[in-house]
Amino acid sequence: MIPHSLKPPKHLKMRAPTASAEPVTDLGPPKIEIRALNFFYGAVQSLHDINMTLADRSITAFIGPSGCGKSTLLRVMNRMYALYPNQRAEGEVLIGGADILAPTVDVAELRYRVGMVFQKPTPFPMSVFDNVAFGLRLAGGIRLADLKLRVESALRDAAIWDEVKDKLQADGRSLSGGQQQRVCIARAIAVQPEVLLLDEPTAALDPISTLRVEETLQALREKYCIVVVTHNLQQAARVSNVTGFMYMGELVEIGPSGQIFTSPQQRRTDDYITGRFG
Amino acid sequence: MSRRSLRKFKNGVFLTLSLFATLTGLACLAAILWTLLSHGLAGMSWHLFTQMTPPPGSSGGLLNAIYGSAVMTLLGILIGSPIGVLAGTYLAEYGRSSRLSAVIRFINDVLLSAPSIIIGLFIYEIVVVRMGHFSAFAGALALAVLAIPVTLRTTEDMLNLVPSGMKDSSAALGAYPWRTTLSVLYPAARSGIVTGLLLAISRISGETAPLLFTALNNQFWSTDLDGPMANLPVVIFQFALSPYKEWQDLAWAGALIITATILVFSISARVLLALLQAERGSGR
Numbered sequence: 001m002i003p004h005s006l007k008p009p010k011h012l013k014m015r016a017p018t019a020s021a022e023p024v025t026d027l028g029p030p031k032i033e034i035r036a037l038n039f040f041y042g043a044v045q046s047l048h049d050i051n052m053t054l055a056d057r058s059i060t061a062f063i064g065p066s067g068c069g070k071s072t073l074l075r076v077m078n079r080m081y082a083l084y085p086n087q088r089a090e091g092e093v094l095i096g097g098a099d100i101l102a103p104t105v106d107v108a109e110l111r112y113r114v115g116m117v118f119q120k121p122t123p124f125p126m127s128v129f130d131n132v133a134f135g136l137r138l139a140g141g142i143r144l145a146d147l148k149l150r151v152e153s154a155l156r157d158a159a160i161w162d163e164v165k166d167k168l169q170a171d172g173r174s175l176s177g178g179q180q181q182r183v184c185i186a187r188a189i190a191v192q193p194e195v196l197l198l199d200e201p202t203a204a205l206d207p208i209s210t211l212r213v214e215e216t217l218q219a220l221r222e223k224y225c226i227v228v229v230t231h232n233l234q235q236a237a238r239v240s241n242v243t244g245f246m247y248m249g250e251l252v253e254i255g256p257s258g259q260i261f262t263s264p265q266q267r268r269t270d271d272y273i274t275g276r277f278g
Numbered sequence: 279m280s281r282r283s284l285r286k287f288k289n290g291v292f293l294t295l296s297l298f299a300t301l302t303g304l305a306c307l308a309a310i311l312w313t314l315l316s317h318g319l320a321g322m323s324w325h326l327f328t329q330m331t332p333p334p335g336s337s338g339g340l341l342n343a344i345y346g347s348a349v350m351t352l353l354g355i356l357i358g359s360p361i362g363v364l365a366g367t368y369l370a371e372y373g374r375s376s377r378l379s380a381v382i383r384f385i386n387d388v389l390l391s392a393p394s395i396i397i398g399l400f401i402y403e404i405v406v407v408r409m410g411h412f413s414a415f416a417g418a419l420a421l422a423v424l425a426i427p428v429t430l431r432t433t434e435d436m437l438n439l440v441p442s443g444m445k446d447s448s449a450a451l452g453a454y455p456w457r458t459t460l461s462v463l464y465p466a467a468r469s470g471i472v473t474g475l476l477l478a479i480s481r482i483s484g485e486t487a488p489l490l491f492t493a494l495n496n497q498f499w500s501t502d503l504d505g506p507m508a509n510l511p512v513v514i515f516q517f518a519l520s521p522y523k524e525w526q527d528l529a530w531a532g533a534l535i536i537t538a539t540i541l542v543f544s545i546s547a548r549v550l551l552a553l554l555q556a557e558r559g560s561g562r
Contacts, residue, residue: 083449085375112452122443125465134461135451184447191451 027241028056031195031225032077037091039072039081039249046072048249050091054242059217059226061240061257063233064272069249070229074197077227078114079107096194112139115188119200121180123172128164131172131183135191154190157223158182159216178209185216189224196220198228202235214239233273237261245269311537318534321527326535330499331513334522340532342499346507347536350414350493351483353503354421358482359475362426366433371445371459390427397423398488406492414500414507417493424485425478432474436467469554476547480540486511510536 032054039047047069054060062070072081079100081087092099100110112135124131132151136142142150151168155161160182164175172183181201188196198217202210217239220226230236236243237257244254245264253266264270271277325339332338365382373379401420406412440463448458464471494506495516510532517529 078450080446080450083446108452108454110452111450116447116450118443118447118450120441120443122441122447124444124448124462125468126461134448134453138451138453138457187447187451 027058028225030054031056031096032227033092033094035092035094037073037076037089037093039069039076039089040087042086046249047076047089050251052244052251052254054225054227056225057222058242059221059228059240060242060244060254061236062227062229062244062246063231063236064246064252065277066231068246070244070246071199072249073246074116074199074227074229076101077195077197078111078116079105080111080116082107112191113193114195114197115191115193116197117181117185117188117199117201119203121177121184121204123175123180123183126172127169128172128175128183129168132186132190134187139191150190151186154186155183157189157216157220158186159212159219160186176209178205178212181205181209181213182216185213185220189220193224195225195227198226200229200231203231210235233261245272247272314530314534314537317527317530321531322534326528326531331497331508331517331528332524333497334520334525337524338528340510340513340528340535342496342508343510343513343532344535345499345501346414346493346496346509347483347511349501349503350418350421350489350507350509351479353415353418354425354482355475355479357418358422358425359429359478361422362429362474362478363433363471365426366430367437367459369430370434370437371455371463386427386430389423390431393487394424394485395487395490398491401488402491412492412494412506413504414493415503417489417507417509418503420488420492421482421485424482424488428478428481429471429474432477433467433471436470436474437463439470440466469550473547473550473554476543476550480543480547483543484511484536484540486515490515 030053034050034052034054037047037050038045050073062073064070075081076089076093077095077100079089081089089101091101093101095114099105100114124134126134129151132154133147136147136150152161152165155164160179163179164170164183167174172180175183181204185196185198185201201217202213205213214235217226217228221241228236228240240257242254243257243260245252245260245266245268247268253260253264253269255265259265260269261273264273325337327339327341327344329337329339330342331340365386369379369382373382398420401416401423405416405419409416444462444466445458448462449455453461489509489512493509493512495512496506496508498508500507514529514532514536517525517532520526
């Protein structure tokens with residue numbers, strides 16, 4: 001399969017259905033290249049020959065029905081699957097030009113470069129400050145003054161600073177769900193990863209908190225290569241620049257979000273986004 | 279009788295039976311506590327905590343036995359709980375689905391329900407016989423062997439209760455498993471693990487059989503870990519069987535002290551668990 005191009009054809013007018021996402025004009029250079037990726041849970045193959053290129057400084061959303069492999073795809077990009085037995089990936093996933101599936105790759109170092117936020121907020125049993133400082137302290141060799149600055153800027157970037165600046169020493173678990181999730185995003189970006197993966201980051205949140213997290217993602221787009229998996233089609237349309245539709249472990253179609261949601265090239269994509277199945 | 283009223287009747291029978299069973303159990307417990315209180319309170323006095331166990335026919339206290347029990351229980355926990363906690367950590371975090379873990383889990387379950395007299399004989403064979411004499415150290419070792427399976431099981435259970443997302447999040451930040459365990463999982467399961475320690479203390483502080491073959495007993499004040507040491511359970515055992523009124527009273531008083539201590543530890547464990555759940559609840 002030929003890798004899909006990220007740049008939309010120049011003549012195509014971009015208009016998302018609930019258009020708040022920026023037109024795809026200022027995406028960065030390719031950041032992640034996936035070639036001939038297959039994935040297996042034991043004997044069951046759950047990803048089939050995935051090929052694509054994701055740009056830096058962009059938000060790519062993956063949509064598709066449950067079990068289509070979108071979360072699996074995400075968990076390949078930081079080798080999260082390696083924590084569990086009997087799961088294996090074949091093919092190439094290049095981040096910044098280097099194949100992260102190579103056996104020589106230090107997964108801890110890889111995960112330091114590729115951050116991840118999960119569906120359920122997972123604050124650690126420690127203060128808000130210590131939560132955000134966790135990754136920075138792992139790396140070590142940082143002075144307290146710098147640590148404070150980095151924590152503050154991460155909380156600001158995650159649009160949660162104003163809400164927690166007076167309770168940095170409070171237990172992370174005492175915050176509301178939406179606040180917890182933004183603290184988790186701050187924790188992930190505090191180490192300034194190259195890529196930020198989000199697995200249904202708002203599925204457990206109320207609409208207001210969802211809106212806050214989406215705004216946070218919009219703001220972060222300027223700096224990171226963001227990949228988000230979501231069940232929420234409106235969310236994909238709202239926040240992403242590029243959308244990929246997955247079905248039964250295959251990448252059916254990937255392209256500018258405006259195009260995917262208004263004039264998809266594949267019949268199956270059209271059926272899914274218009275609600276005929278899924 | 280209509281079908282509906284028959285079902286109602288069956289329900290009534292079942293309810294009565296289960297209620298009766300509950301009341302029987304509670305009544306037994308109340309009778310035990312009542313006997314213990316009525317006999318034990320009579321023997322309660324400051325002498326218990328200031329005087330040594332007396333020779334037959336004279337009055338005295340239980341100071342050396344209380345001290346010996348405290349020392350051996352503490353030492354037993356200090357030796358046993360690190361092994362239990364670390365092994366529980368291995369089962370929950372490192373070897374969750376390995377074959378070795380299945381074997382360890384099985385052996386631990388056997389150990390958990392093994393008669394404590396077997397543990398006593400085991401330590402007698404490998405420690406007391408080799409050293410050539412009874413010792414408080416051997417007693418503490420026997421108690422440690424009893425503490426291991428309790429702490430192991432609770433540690434594993436409590437670590438398994440920590441949401442897996444927390445572990446994944448730590449790994450996703452580039453933390454190695456040991457760092458995740460120390461910095462995230464232990465704090466998250468802290469109250470649960472401490473509860474396990476308290477339960478282990480309750481379990482071993484009343485054990486008699488393992489101490490009979492190891493620490494034996496000592497009529498006198500002794501802080502020597504290398505020699506026999508007095509302890510409440512064995513003193514109770516010896517004094518309760520004796521024909522002397524003073525010794526029997528002391529046995530009752532000792533039994534009350536042990537029961538009260540265990541009660542305090544069990545209630546603390548309960549309160550800690552409740553706090554843990556409240557913590558979880560507010561964590562949403």
